[in-house]
Amino acid sequence: MAKQVVVIGAGIIGASIAWHLTKAGARVTIVSESGAGGVATPNSFAWINASWGNPEIYFRLRTRAMVEWKRLANDLPGLPLSWCGGLCWDLPADRLEAYATEHSLWGYSIERVGRERAARIEPNLVEPPEFAVYVAEEGVAEPVAAAKALLADAERHGATVVAGTVDRLALVNGKVTGVVVSGETIVADEVVIAAGTGAPAIAATAGIKLPLEAPPGLIVHSRPYKKLLSGLVHAEKLHMRQTAEGRIIAGSDFAGGDPGENPDLTARELFAAAKAALRGGDGLELDFHTVGYRPTPTDGFPIVSRAEGMDGLYVAVMHSGITLAPAVGLFTTREILDGERDPLLAPYGLERFAQ
Numbered sequence: 009m010a011k012q013v014v015v016i017g018a019g020i021i022g023a024s025i026a027w028h029l030t031k032a033g034a035r036v037t038i039v040s041e042s043g044a045g046g047v048a049t050p051n052s053f054a055w056i057n058a059s060w061g062n063p064e065i066y067f068r069l070r071t072r073a074m075v076e077w078k079r080l081a082n083d084l085p086g087l088p089l090s091w092c093g094g095l096c097w098d099l100p101a102d103r104l105e106a107y108a109t110e111h112s113l114w115g116y117s118i119e120r121v122g123r124e125r126a127a128r129i130e131p132n133l134v135e136p137p138e139f140a141v142y143v144a145e146e147g148v149a150e151p152v153a154a155a156k157a158l159l160a161d162a163e164r165h166g167a168t169v170v171a172g173t174v175d176r177l178a179l180v181n182g183k184v185t186g187v188v189v190s191g192e193t194i195v196a197d198e199v200v201i202a203a204g205t206g207a208p209a210i211a212a213t214a215g216i217k218l219p220l221e222a223p224p225g226l227i228v229h230s231r232p233y234k235k236l237l238s239g240l241v242h243a244e245k246l247h248m249r250q251t252a253e254g255r256i257i258a259g260s261d262f263a264g265g266d267p268g269e270n271p272d273l274t275a276r277e278l279f280a281a282a283k284a285a286l287r288g289g290d291g292l293e294l295d296f297h298t299v300g301y302r303p304t305p306t307d308g309f310p311i312v313s314r315a316e317g318m319d320g321l322y323v324a325v326m327h328s329g330i331t332l333a334p335a336v337g338l339f340t341t342r343e344i345l346d347g348e349r350d351p352l353l354a355p356y357g358l359e360r361f362a363q
């Protein structure tokens with residue numbers, strides 16, 4: 009008999025897990041209180057990368073996830089992905105050089121570029137950098153469209169989407185046996201919490217603590233505009249890209265800027281900086297800004313594992329969920345259906361917080 013799995017959450021993580029489980033033959037019900045696309049996911053910058061600042065073991069998971077995006081795009085044609093490349097100079101030159109040296113040794117295809125080459129990569133920069141690094145294999149996913157495509161395909165293959173709030177996990181003899189939604193129990197052999205910042209409240213109903221923070225990140229969106237950017241640009245305190253529908257989106261960091269006390273003002277200032285950085289950007293108009301809350305485990309790394317001591321429960325909560333989604337979907341499915349835990353997930357068990 010096929011395993012019955014409830015996935016809580018319809019963001020990029022829940023969508024990927026539900027898609028992979030369904031394709032592998034599980035009977036899947038997705039329960040979400042938001043529409044398809046999630047909560048953090050629509051507010052994301054959505055850079056797919058294995059860039060600086062991480063230990064090698066996490067770099068390996070991220071590069072694997074980049075490969076898995078390509079596999080997923082083959083399996084599900086039309087996924088809104090673009091391998092547009094990333095140009096970065098948001099670090100002092102010595103740190104940029106150290107990053108390039110280290111990651112090149114790890115096998116990341118980093119090109120060191122000077123002003124002329126930078127201007128060829130992004131011809132509309134008012135001030136191309138003297139020294140930057142360029143990674144042609146980095147890309148973006150349009151996150152809501154990607155999550156919707158995964159969910160729609162999962163539904164075509166038999167998954168069910170239920171709109172509603174999970175009030176609590178159903179428990180029998182210390183095992184999770186389903187979820188309770190508006191007083192009704194949806195029974196499951198296994199429940200996956202892929203509920204982003206909503207995850208700790210759900211886990212707490214089974215006595216499980218998820219150490220999660222939710223730092224805010226502000227991103228500005230222009231109205232759709234003529235093509236100005238070829239790829240991702242990570243300038244000093246100004247990270248930008250142009251979306252599939254032509255909007256320039258920007259944060260003071262890819263993870264979104266600090267909204268400050270006056271988010272409207274912060275947005276206007278950030279947008280002015282983006283506009284000033286782009287030749288031909290005079291006609292750009294600010295359409296709206298978003299403040300998203302990043303589901304970030306307290307040590308900064310993903311939680312992707314069973315909950316120890318609680319049968320029937322799996323947790324998948326993380327920042328960098330856009331980068332990681334296809335690998336997390338694949339590995340979670342293998343662990344739930346076949347009992348095989350991918351070695352790349354070794355550091356990301358919930359039990360690491362027990363000490």
Ligand SMILES: Cc1cc2nc3c(=O)[nH]c(=O)nc-3n(C[C@H](O)[C@H](O)[C@H](O)COP(=O)(O)OP(=O)(O)OC[C@H]3O[C@@H](n4cnc5c(N)ncnc54)[C@H](O)[C@@H]3O)c2cc1C
Pocket residue numbers: 016017018019020021022023039040041042043045046047048049050051052053054055056172173174175202203204205206207210224225226227262263264299300301302303324325326327328329330331332
């Ligand atoms: C400003 C910003 C910039 C970012 N930039 C990047 C980036 O460049 N690259 C990158 O890889 N990542 C980035 N991230 C992180 C990435 O967007 C997130 O890691 C990812 O979107 C998380 O997806 P998710 O599916 O786990 O969560 P969400 O999209 O938040 O989805 C959670 C789902 O759970 C549901 N839910 C919650 N509680 C309940 C409940 N009780 N009952 C029913 N349903 C429930 C919600 O309705 C929703 O459907 C960024 C995030 C932000 C905010």
